[in-house]
Amino acid sequence: MDERVRELFIKVLKGARDRYALGLDWGGDTAAEVAKVLDLLPNLDHLPPFDIRKPSAPAPFLKHLSPFLAEHDDLLPGLTELAVELPWSYAYSKKKDEPLLHERLGWYEFIGPQAPIKSRTFGFGIAFAAEGLSYDSHIHAAAEVFCVLAGEGEYRTGDSTVVVLPGEFCYFAPYKVHSSTRGKGPGVNIYSWSGDAVSVSGFTGFPGFP
Numbered sequence: 239m240d241e242r243v244r245e246l247f248i249k250v251l252k253g254a255r256d257r258y259a260l261g262l263d264w265g266g267d268t269a270a271e272v273a274k275v276l277d278l279l280p281n282l283d284h285l286p287p288f289d290i291r292k293p294s295a296p297a298p299f300l301k302h303l304s305p306f307l308a309e310h311d312d313l314l315p316g317l318t319e320l321a322v323e324l325p326w327s328y329a330y331s332k333k334k335d336e337p338l339l340h341e342r343l344g345w346y347e348f349i350g351p352q353a354p355i356k357s358r359t360f361g362f363g364i365a366f367a368a369e370g371l372s373y374d375s376h377i378h379a380a381a382e383v384f385c386v387l388a389g390e391g392e393y394r395t396g397d398s399t400v401v402v403l404p405g406e407f408c409y410f411a412p413y414k415v416h417s418s419t420r421g422k423g424p425g426v427n428i429y430s431w432s433g434d435a436v437s438v439s440g441f442t443g444f445p446g447f448p
């Protein structure tokens with residue numbers, strides 16, 4: 239593996255960990271979940287050998303993300319250079335009403351079941367959503383926390399709607415159906431999944447999802 243990419247990967251991961259740790263100040267379920275995930279993180283100064291797969295083609299949404307990161311270099315040091323080297327995932331369920339979802343939504347997991355640093359019990363990564371993206375009701379077995387680096391979004395569960403701004407955190411309990419709509423500007427979040435990190439997320443109403 240390219241040593242430069244490995245060093246960037248660790249630099250960005252450390253920056254993401256430090257930003258995510260600010261969630262300890264949020265109290266309640268968010269702080270408890272953040273503490274749990276920080277405990278699960280390996281020592282980033284002594285990582286076992288790992289491999290970062292090269293992308294076979296650039297992720298479609300990089301045409302939105304790369305220019306945005308270039309203008310916001312302070313988001314996470316190293317992320318602008320690293321983003322183009324990563325095999326991002328995007329659009330896990332095809333949606334007839336959002337045929338360009340794969341150009342407007344994507345994520346990269348540093349740690350997780352399929353990530354360079356393996357874990358079946360938690361995931362830790364970065365997610366991107368384009369301006370105005372509507373992310374319909376979806377559900378997963380993992381508990382989720384995200385920390386907003388950029389952009390604002392409205393997040394809905396069955397019983398509440400909150401607007402989340404840069405620097406803020408949000409928590410979703412396992413199996414809590416949630417949806418979101420991006421506001422102005424692209425959204426970049428650090429996210430964690432804990433508990434059952436293997437079962438995938440799905441839009442509600444799709445086969446296999448309530």
Ligand SMILES: [Fe+2]
Pocket residue numbers: 376378382410416439
């Ligand atoms: Fe989610």
